[in-house]
Amino acid sequence: MLVLEGVDVYYGNIKALHGLSIKVDEGEIVTLIGSNGAGKTTTLRTISGLMSPRAGRITFQGREIGGERAERIVAQGIAHSPEGRRIFTDLTVRENLDMGAYLIHDKSAAKERLERVYTLFPRLKERASQSGGTLSGGEQQMLAIGRAMMSRPKLLLLDEPSLGIAPILVQEIFREIEQIRREDGTTILLVEQNAHMALKLADRGYVIETGRIVHEDEAGALLDDPKVREAYLG
Amino acid sequence: MFFDYLMNGLGLGAIFAFIALGYTMVYGIIKLINFAHGEFFMVGAYVGYFCLRDLDIERVGLPQPLPILLDFFVALWAASLVAGLLAVLTERVAYRPVRKAGRIAALLTAVGVSLLLQNIAVQVWGANPRSFPDPRVFHALDDLEGEAQANYYADREFTTTQGETVTEAVLLISQGDVLDATKRASIEDQGFDEVYERVTLSPKSVQYFVILALIGWTPILWFLVKRTRMGKAMRAASEDADAARLMGININLVVALTFFVGAFVAGVGGVAYIATYGKVEPMLGFLPGLKAFVAAVIGGIGSIPGAIIGGLILGVAEAIIPFVLQEVFGWEEAFAWKDAIAFAFLIVVLVVKPTGLLGKPMREKV
Amino acid sequence: MTLASFLPLAIELGPQGFWWMNVLFLVAIYSLLGLSLNLINGYARMFSLGHHGFWAMGAYGAAWFTIQFHGHMPGVPLFLMSCVFAMGVAAVGGLLIGLPCLRLRGDYLAIATLGFGEIVRIAIQNSPREALGGSLGLEVPRVIMDVTRKTKADFRVLMVAIGFVLVALTAWAIRNYIRSARGRAMLAVAQDETAAGLLGINPVRSKVLAFVAASAVAGLAGAVYAHYQGIITPLEFNFMEMVKIFLIVVLGGLGSISGCVFAAFLLIFVEQWLAKLPADAGFFKDWWQVEYAAILVLLMIFRPRGIFGPREITDVWRDLKAKWAKKRSAA
Numbered sequence: 001m002l003v004l005e006g007v008d009v010y011y012g013n014i015k016a017l018h019g020l021s022i023k024v025d026e027g028e029i030v031t032l033i034g035s036n037g038a039g040k041t042t043t044l045r046t047i048s049g050l051m052s053p054r055a056g057r058i059t060f061q062g063r064e065i066g067g068e069r070a071e072r073i074v075a076q077g078i079a080h081s082p083e084g085r086r087i088f089t090d091l092t093v094r095e096n097l098d099m100g101a102y103l104i105h106d107k108s109a110a111k112e113r114l115e116r117v118y119t120l121f122p123r124l125k126e127r128a129s130q131s132g133g134t135l136s137g138g139e140q141q142m143l144a145i146g147r148a149m150m151s152r153p154k155l156l157l158l159d160e161p162s163l164g165i166a167p168i169l170v171q172e173i174f175r176e177i178e179q180i181r182r183e184d185g186t187t188i189l190l191v192e193q194n195a196h197m198a199l200k201l202a203d204r205g206y207v208i209e210t211g212r213i214v215h216e217d218e219a220g221a222l223l224d225d226p227k228v229r230e231a232y233l234g
Numbered sequence: 235m236f237f238d239y240l241m242n243g244l245g246l247g248a249i250f251a252f253i254a255l256g257y258t259m260v261y262g263i264i265k266l267i268n269f270a271h272g273e274f275f276m277v278g279a280y281v282g283y284f285c286l287r288d289l290d291i292e293r294v295g296l297p298q299p300l301p302i303l304l305d306f307f308v309a310l311w312a313a314s315l316v317a318g319l320l321a322v323l324t325e326r327v328a329y330r331p332v333r334k335a336g337r338i339a340a341l342l343t344a345v346g347v348s349l350l351l352q353n354i355a356v357q358v359w360g361a362n363p364r365s366f367p368d369p370r371v372f373h374a375l376d377d378l379e380g381e382a383q384a385n386y387y388a389d390r391e392f393t394t395t396q397g398e399t400v401t402e403a404v405l406l407i408s409q410g411d412v413l414d415a416t417k418r419a420s421i422e423d424q425g426f427d428e429v430y431e432r433v434t435l436s437p438k439s440v441q442y443f444v445i446l447a448l449i450g451w452t453p454i455l456w457f458l459v460k461r462t463r464m465g466k467a468m469r470a471a472s473e474d475a476d477a478a479r480l481m482g483i484n485i486n487l488v489v490a491l492t493f494f495v496g497a498f499v500a501g502v503g504g505v506a507y508i509a510t511y512g513k514v515e516p517m518l519g520f521l522p523g524l525k526a527f528v529a530a531v532i533g534g535i536g537s538i539p540g541a542i543i544g545g546l547i548l549g550v551a552e553a554i555i556p557f558v559l560q561e562v563f564g565w566e567e568a569f570a571w572k573d574a575i576a577f578a579f580l581i582v583v584l585v586v587k588p589t590g591l592l593g594k595p596m597r598e599k600v
Numbered sequence: 601m602t603l604a605s606f607l608p609l610a611i612e613l614g615p616q617g618f619w620w621m622n623v624l625f626l627v628a629i630y631s632l633l634g635l636s637l638n639l640i641n642g643y644a645r646m647f648s649l650g651h652h653g654f655w656a657m658g659a660y661g662a663a664w665f666t667i668q669f670h671g672h673m674p675g676v677p678l679f680l681m682s683c684v685f686a687m688g689v690a691a692v693g694g695l696l697i698g699l700p701c702l703r704l705r706g707d708y709l710a711i712a713t714l715g716f717g718e719i720v721r722i723a724i725q726n727s728p729r730e731a732l733g734g735s736l737g738l739e740v741p742r743v744i745m746d747v748t749r750k751t752k753a754d755f756r757v758l759m760v761a762i763g764f765v766l767v768a769l770t771a772w773a774i775r776n777y778i779r780s781a782r783g784r785a786m787l788a789v790a791q792d793e794t795a796a797g798l799l800g801i802n803p804v805r806s807k808v809l810a811f812v813a814a815s816a817v818a819g820l821a822g823a824v825y826a827h828y829q830g831i832i833t834p835l836e837f838n839f840m841e842m843v844k845i846f847l848i849v850v851l852g853g854l855g856s857i858s859g860c861v862f863a864a865f866l867l868i869f870v871e872q873w874l875a876k877l878p879a880d881a882g883f884f885k886d887w888w889q890v891e892y893a894a895i896l897v898l899l900m901i902f903r904p905r906g907i908f909g910p911r912e913i914t915d916v917w918r919d920l921k922a923k924w925a926k927k928r929s930a931a
Contacts, residue, residue, distance in 0.1 A: 050476055070479035079480070086477040088470045099470050102463070103482040151482065267707050331901045338647050339904035341707050342846065345649075346896035349843060353889040520839075524718075527711065567726060574722040577715035584712045585700040 001026045001187055002047065002078075002155055007056035007066070009039075009046050009211075016042045017211045019056065024155065024189050029181055031190045031198040031219065033232055034208035040191040041083045043208070044157045047189070048080035049073040060155070075103050079153035083160050083191075085144040089133030093124055096132050096143055100150025110150075116184075117146040120176055138169030145173070149180065156180065158190045162197065170194070174201055195232040199223045207232070238438075239557045240550065245441030245510055247549020248448040252503025253526030254533070254541035255455065256321075256496025262536035263472040263492050265337060269344035270324060272523015273351035274497040276516065278317035278504025280359060283514045285309035287367045292430070295372070302369045302433070306505065314501030320351075321497030322490050330486065348520075355516035363515040366508045370430040375418055378429070382411045386429035437510065444506040448542065451499065455538060458495065468492055472536065521573065525552075528580040534593025543591060552576055621756035623872045628763025629825050630864040634848040635770050635857065636817035641846075642854035642910070643778060644810040645790035647706045650697065650713030651845055653720035654690040654815040656837035658822025660724060660732055661689035663740040663832060675746030682743075683823040690819025691812050693720070698811040702804060717842060724834040737833030740826050759828045766824065770817055771857045777813075786810050847896050853906030858913040 002024040009017040017039050024030045032040050045051045047058060049070035058066035065073055074080075079100075088096050097117060101110040118125040121142040127135060135143060141161055148156055158177065162170045174197055180186050192198035199205050199219045207215035207228060215228065222228050253275050260268045286309050292301045324347055332343045373386070386407040393399055406421050406429055407413065421429070459465035471478040471488045479485055507522070508514055525548060533544025552572050559568035583590065633655060640648045662682040669678055701712045725735045732738055748755045777783040788796040789803045797803050826832050848867055852859030874885045899907075911919075 048480060050479065069484075070476075071482045071484045074480060074482035082477060082480060086474050086480075088473050088477065090469055090473050091466065095466055095469075098463075099466060099478070099481045099483070102467065147481070265707075267711060328897050328901065332904065335900070335904040337706055338641075338645075338710075339900050341647070341710060342850065343897055343900040345843060345846075346893050346900060348893075349840070350890060350893035350897060353887075353893055357887060357890060524711075524714070528715075531708075531711075570726045571722065574719045574726075577719045577722075580715045581697075581701065581712050584704055584708050588704065588708060 001028075001061060002189070003057075003059045004043075004047070005057045005059075007043075007046060007053045007058060009042055009051055009053050011042075015211065017046065017053075020208075020211065020213060021056075022206050022213060022216075024187060026154075026187055027181070027185060028204065029177070029188045029190060029202045031192060031195075031202035031205045032208055033192060033195040033198055033205060033222075033228075035232070036193070037210075038208045039211040040208055041159055042211075044080060044082075044159050044189070044191055047073075048078055048157055050080075074151060077152075077154035078157065079148035079151050079155070080157040081144045081148040081159060081161070084163070085137075085140045087132045087135075087140050087143050087147065090131060092129050092131050093135070093143060094128040096147050097124070097150050100147035103151060113150050113152060117149050120149065120179065121146050138165045138173070141165055141169075141173055142176070145176070145180075149184070149186075152184075153186060155187045155189065158188060160191060160193060162192060162194045170197070177201065195228070196223075236557070239553045241438060241441050243550035243553030244546060245444050245549070246553060247529075247546035248444045249503045249506050249510070249522065249545075250526045250529045250549050251448055251542045251545025252451075252506060253500050253522060254529040254545045255538065256493075256500045257527050258530040258533070258535055258537060258541040259468075259492050259496045261530070263468060263489055264329075264333060264340075266329065266340050266344060267527060268329075268493075268496075269341065269523070270347040270351055271321075271496065271500060272519030272521075272526070273348050273355075274317040274321050274324075274519075275500040275504045275507070275523060275526075276355065276514075276519030277320055277351065278313035278497075278501030279508050279514045279518055280355070280504075281316045281501070282309040282313040282505035283364060283366060283508050285312050286369070286508070292370050292372050298371055301371075305369065306509070310502055310505050313505045314498040317501035317504065318494040318498040321493040324351075325490055325493040330489075348523075352516050352520070359516060361516060363513045366512040366514070368432040368434050371433055372428050372430045374428050375421060375426065378407075378413050378418075380413060382407045382409055382413055384431040385409050386431055388426045388429050435509065440506075440509045444510060447502060447506060451502065452542060455495075455499070459538060464488070464491060525573075525576050528576060528583070531580065531588070531590055532583050534590030537590070537592040540590055540592035548576065548579070551579065618756065619872070619876065621754075621760050623869055624760045625756065625763050625828055626868045626872070627861070627865045628760065628767050629821050629828075630845065630848055630868055631767045631861045632763075632770055632821035632824075633818055633845045634852065634860040634864050635767070635774060636814040636821070637845050638849050638852075638855065638857070638860050639774055639810055639814040639817075641849055642856070643774075643783075643790065644786050644807060646702065646807060646811065647710040648713045648811070648814075649710045649839075649842055649846075650715075650717035650720075651814075651818055652837045652839065652842040653713075653717035654693055654818035655822045655825075655841070656717075656720050656724060656834070657693045657815075658686035658690045658819025659826040659832050659837070660738065660822070661819065662686035662823030663738045663826045664732065666741050666743060666827070667738075670741040670743065675743035678743050679827060682827070683820055686819045686823035686826075687816040688819075690822065691816040693819075694812040694815025695808065698808045698815075702807045702811060714839070714842075717837075717839065721834050721837055724837075733833075735834060737831050739831050740829070742827070742830055744827055756828075759824070763824060766820065767861065771861075774857060782806070782809070843892075843896070847892065847899075850896070850899055850906055853909050853911065855910035856906065856912055859906060859911075862913060 004020055004022045006019040006021055007017055008015065008019060020043060032043060034040050042051065046053055049068055049072065052067040056066065057064060060076060060078060065076065088099065091099065097114060101113055104110045104113065123139055124143060124146055127139065132140065132143060145158065145161065161173050161177070177188060178201060181188055190198055190202060199222050202219040205217065205219045205222045206213050217225070253271065256271050257268060260266060260271070286305055289305055289308060291304045294301065328343055328347050329340065332340050385405060387403045388406055389401050390404045391399055391401050406426065411417065459468060467478065467483045467488050470481065471483055471485055475485055526545065529544035529548040530541050532547055533540025555575055556568035556572045559565045633651060637648065637651045640646050662685065665682040665685040666678060697713065697716045701709055704712055724732050727734050729736070744758065745755060747753065748758060778787070785796065785801045786806045788799065788801060789806045793803045844867065848863045849860060851867070852863035874888050877885050
């Protein structure tokens with residue numbers, strides 16, 4: 001479904017990704033694990049078009065999308081729930097979700113999406129008219145995922161959904177991610193520092209170090225891999 | 235007396251508010267102090283001036299005051315549209331290329347664009363101020379009888395010694411003249427069958443209109459920004475451009491639209507300005523533009539209600555403070571210092587409360 | 601007895617020489633203004649739009665001082681003291697506006713200083729006729745003429761010489777300052793205020809120092825300018841002048857000393873050359889103000905860090921030579 005081949009990405013003159021190649025098949029949950037600054041977020045930002053690759057190919061459903069503008073890529077069915085949640089704090093919860101459905105012009109379809117997101121995250125319905133800034137960290141994360149789900153994506157990119165959130169809510173959010181894959185059939189590429197939880201949820205995993213993929217395997221195999229255990233699951 | 239000054243202040247404040255709205259909207263979305271915004275206002279004022287001067291809706295023969303209202307209606311739309319399109323063009327040509335080059339480069343570009351537009355205006359329209367023409371009311375000569383109630387004029391074309399053709403108003407009937415058959419015949423002999431009287435707009439009624447216009451525009455803008463899809467996109471983009479792009483929002487389009495709306499409203503302010511003060515000149519935008527920025531800062535930059543409140547506060551302060559200084563403290567020259575007072579006000583607000591009355595604390599993006 | 605008597609300044613100037621001296625003098629003044637603004641905007645990375653205000657303060661300070669003490673003091677000390685006084689006035693102005701405002705973020709600082717520059721102009725315009733001359737301007741006693749009368753030196757040539765000596769001194773002082781510990785602290789603050797603060801540098805002090813020093817130099821430029829012009833009016837110190845100074849700094853490259861002087865020459869020469877042309881000289885003259893602004897906009901779009909960037913012209917020359925040498929050896 002999504003294929004990255006030999007992708008190079010730069011911040012100014014600093015090379016952040018070195019010939020990165022990953023693959024996500026339809027219906028999978030794939031996780032990208034690695035330490036801080038390894039290039040996980042850069043990978044997601046490049047897929048969703050916030051950054052452009054200087055070399056390599058990115059194809060989504062057989063179509064080249066590398067270097068296309070972010071707003072075009074969303075339209076093709078890739079939604080990105082960014083690192084640090086990045087919800088619109090001045091907008092209400094409902095307005096945030098409306099923004100997620102920005103490209104859905106059909107009102108009844110948007111309404112349907114809203115119902116679906118409210119079913120996934122009932123808390124958001126309770127808080128619909130509150131401004132985004134008043135939500136707790138966990139609720140903001142739900143809003144960020146819910147907002148991404150509003151566009152009915154085929155592929156959902158999740159960046160650190162567990163970051164800075166109470167452990168009990170992390171459990172809940174991971175259950176909901178599983179539910180999204182099961183019930184909506186959405187393919188998911190998950191970036192996590194909490195490698196243990198990510199690998200338990202995912203089908204396959206990649207290990208990224210200083211902008212290069214150093215390891216890839218079934219999630220279960222990675223969980224048992226002594227090197228991975230030592231570096232990321234310690 | 236005090237009430238007159240208050241009205242003056244509110245009228246002026248409404249004009250500031252019209253300009254400040256665009257400042258605040260643009261700053262909200264791309265964090266640029268759009269120096270050239272005052273020039274959009276100036277261009278709007280010029281377009282309004284030309285419309286009011288040349289439309290000649292009076293000649294259609296509608297009953298008063300319809301022609302005057304129609305004149306203003308057309309002038310407002312034309313001024314706003316031209317100002318809006320100019321803003322979109324400016325954004326596309328000058329601001330978009332420097333958006334990534336840092337805020338200082340962007341601000342300096344804006345200063346350059348501002349001067350550029352001023353000087354183009356000087357070249358195209360001349361440096362001298364032009365006076366706003368009084369609206370005219372036409373009468374067929376046959377309709378006038380008895381003692382003339384006003385001065386009546388007609389336009390005559392003549393050729394100057396340089397060979398230019400100039401149109402000039404000729405006074406044909408003075409107030410109090412008796413309009414008998416001989417008088418009428420002598421006018422007809424000169425080739426006129428209709429004459430007009432000049433209506434001077436009272437400044438006070440204009441001020442009421444300007445304030446009413448602001449009151450009328452406020453809910454429209456509120457609706458636009460709070461309720462429409464584009465307005466929500468604007469707010470989203472002004473808070474977090476990257477996140478907005480991830481929603482599928484085309485930032486360039488949103489920014490262009492913000493410039494358009496901001497300058498459109500400034501165009502309304504431009505027409506309000508000539509209606510109130512009666513003249514246009516190329517440097518017209520500089521001071522009101524700066525002061526409107528002051529108003530936007532007072533209200534809290536990025537906030538639409540803030541721009542309106544800030545504009546009104548500044549307008550009233552500019553009218554009332556020198557008045558008080560003069561009447562109460564006996565400082566005779568207080569009015570000559572009103573611009574300095576406005577700037578001092580700016581510095582104090584920036585230093586003491588840079589977020590303004592309704593602004594949110596600025597989050598520095600890292 | 602003075603510098604002038606040792607220099608071959610007693611030249612007979614024709615009208616052509618007259619014009620050139622005027623151009624060169626203005627180049628010196630604008631170089632001083634550009635160099636000092638460069639200290640604020642180029643090195644310290646603050647954004648000031650009020651430099652014309654300090655220039656005006658210096659000019660009026662010197663004029664006022666000269667008028668007060670004219671006749672009580674011989675020409676040369678009066679000239680020198682009025683310059684010092686002007687620097688003091690501008691420095692105090694810089695301190696007064698700098699202390700509260702320098703903590704403001706970039707564009708807010710720009711607007712605050714712009715407001716300050718306008719306040720200075722309005723204040724002079726509204727000043728009582730007997731104090732600062734109001735909108736009609738102020739006549740400055742030509743004390744330098746005392747010198748030129750004695751030594752037969754040409755007034756303009758002498759002023760040009762003084763101007764360029766000051767430019768050289770300022771350039772030298774800025775260069776030394778940048779290389780000193782204080783100067784490097786300032787550059788560090790410009791790069792990253794928080795990080796510099798963690799290193800124990802006081803960012804506010806470093807900024808205020810640069811701002812006050814730059815104001816003083818602008819004041820000095822004003823003083824020399826006032827003595828040269830003989831009459832000064834508030835309208836000369838308008839915002840357009842600010843833009844001109846800024847254009848010089850940007851054109852020459854933010855943080856480049858030689859670039860700044862070069863840009864001042866380019867701009868003033870073209871401006872004065874156009875002024876010399878007859879009124880119907882055509883498109884280029886009519887549209888000069890427009891072209892000014894257009895150049896600024898184009899520069900910001902294509903070369904936001906100046907034509908040569910922060911490099912000195914000598915560096916550019918060296919790089920070019922290296923490039924040519926490479927090409928030649930390749931061929």
